[in-house]
Amino acid sequence: MAEDRLKDLRSELDVINLELLQLLSKRADVVQRIGQLKQARGVAIFDPEREKQQLDRLVQENPGPFPDSTIRHLFKQIFQASQGLQEEQRKLLVSRQRSHEDTVVTVRGIKIGGGVPIIVGGPCSVETDDQMEKIGQEMQAQGIQLVRGGAFKPRTSPYDFQGLGEKGLRMLRDTAQKYGFATVSEIVNPADVEMAIQYVDMIQVGARNMQNFELLKAVGNTRVPVLLKRGLSATIEELIYAAEYIAARGNERIVLCERGIRTYEKATRNTLDISAVPILKQETHLPVLVDVTHSTGRKDIMLPVAKAALAVGADGVMVEVHPEPQVALSDAKQQMNFAEFEAFMEALRSAGMIPALTNSLR
Numbered sequence: 096m097a098e099d100r101l102k103d104l105r106s107e108l109d110v111i112n113l114e115l116l117q118l119l120s121k122r123a124d125v126v127q128r129i130g131q132l133k134q135a136r137g138v139a140i141f142d143p144e145r146e147k148q149q150l151d152r153l154v155q156e157n158p159g160p161f162p163d164s165t166i167r168h169l170f171k172q173i174f175q176a177s178q179g180l181q182e183e184q185r186k187l188l189v190s191r192q193r194s195h196e197d198t199v200v201t202v203r204g205i206k207i208g209g210g211v212p213i214i215v216g217g218p219c220s221v222e223t224d225d226q227m228e229k230i231g232q233e234m235q236a237q238g239i240q241l242v243r244g245g246a247f248k249p250r251t252s253p254y255d256f257q258g259l260g261e262k263g264l265r266m267l268r269d270t271a272q273k274y275g276f277a278t279v280s281e282i283v284n285p286a287d288v289e290m291a292i293q294y295v296d297m298i299q300v301g302a303r304n305m306q307n308f309e310l311l312k313a314v315g316n317t318r319v320p321v322l323l324k325r326g327l328s329a330t331i332e333e334l335i336y337a338a339e340y341i342a343a344r345g346n347e348r349i350v351l352c353e354r355g356i357r358t359y360e361k362a363t364r365n366t367l368d369i370s371a372v373p374i375l376k377q378e379t380h381l382p383v384l385v386d387v388t389h390s391t392g393r394k395d396i397m398l399p400v401a402k403a404a405l406a407v408g409a410d411g412v413m414v415e416v417h418p419e420p421q422v423a424l425s426d427a428k429q430q431m432n433f434a435e436f437e438a439f440m441e442a443l444r445s446a447g448m449i450p451a452l453t454n455s456l457r
């Protein structure tokens with residue numbers, strides 16, 4: 096009999112527990128909404144005055160049998176947990192605090208991040224069928240799995256080659272299908288994103304568009320991997336916030352790319368901020384690539400710079416390669432020809448910095 100009574104009371108408690116849990120969750124939901132408002136208004140999370148008001152009221156209404164001190168203690172715990180929720184909300188989605196594990200972005204089965212460095216290669220611009228055919232053969236021979244090629248070119252001068260647009264994307268896709276690559280290409284207009292993802296496996300947001308917030312939102316609305324390049328005058332923090340724009344829309348398949356920043360130094364096209372690599376790896380959980388072509392603008396130092404990038408923890412390196420750089424329609428001076436590219440790849444391989452070519456690719 097007494098056993099039954101105990102069981103009944105315990106069942107009663109189980110029900111109350113679930114009710115308390117529901118109420119706690121309901122309260123937490125309101126706490127999060129308050130948290131959002133506080134963040135938007137730049138208000139501090141901890142509000143001792145507000146906590147005191149609530150405790151005074153609760154003690155005043157305390158029906159017992161818990162003593163006031165216990166009620167204070169229990170609610171103080173709830174306030175602390177609520178503060179924790181609001182602090183969690185303030186951490187950026189891309190921040191290291193959100194994930195201690197490195198994010199690996201997979202592009203058509205090719206992993207970026209996770210320990211094996213990748214080389215992304217290809218021409219600055221997609222120009223002709225003949226050029227892309229040669230690129231296809233060369234990239235395959237060198238074991239390149241992710242090929243770049245520009246079709247929408249944001250150029251400094253409006254009179255410079257602006258890219259082939261959709262036709263260029265189609266040519267890139269055709270080469271990729273023939274040789275089995277994944278592709279990455281830059282998009283500059285948010286309205287082109289839907290069209291572009293019919294052709295490319297990864298969308299690049301270029302340096303000049305790093306703070307094109309509408310473009311960031313548009314790629315954030317897709318679930319396609321995004322290569323986000325650091326703006327020419329952007330701080331590391333601004334790059335991280337740009338990535339957050341994409342992540343906030345639900346797309347966390349982001350790869351960051353350091354490509355040099357504008358300084359007073361004229362010896363290189365831009366100044367490669369090599370320290371950005373370990374800082375980005377420390378501050379975010381996203382993979383980081385280094386574009387050694389745009390950062391240096393000099394073929395003679397591309398190899399040591401690529402080695403430095405991999406040595407400081409970059410998940411890969413991006414290089415521009417063209418069958419005949421001297422007649423290229425963009426970036427003629429800085430693209431490597433095939434012989435230079437082969438020497439570059441061989442040097443990285445023999446330094447053990449990238450995987451050896453598999454037999455089938457030899």
Ligand SMILES: O=C(O)C(=O)C[C@]1(C(=O)O)C=C[C@@H](O)C=C1
Binds near residue numbers: 129140143174177178
């Ligand atoms: O009222 C607020 O400002 C809240 O953020 C809610 C709340 C609470 O859980 O009651 C949370 C933390 C603050 O220190 C004060 C109160």
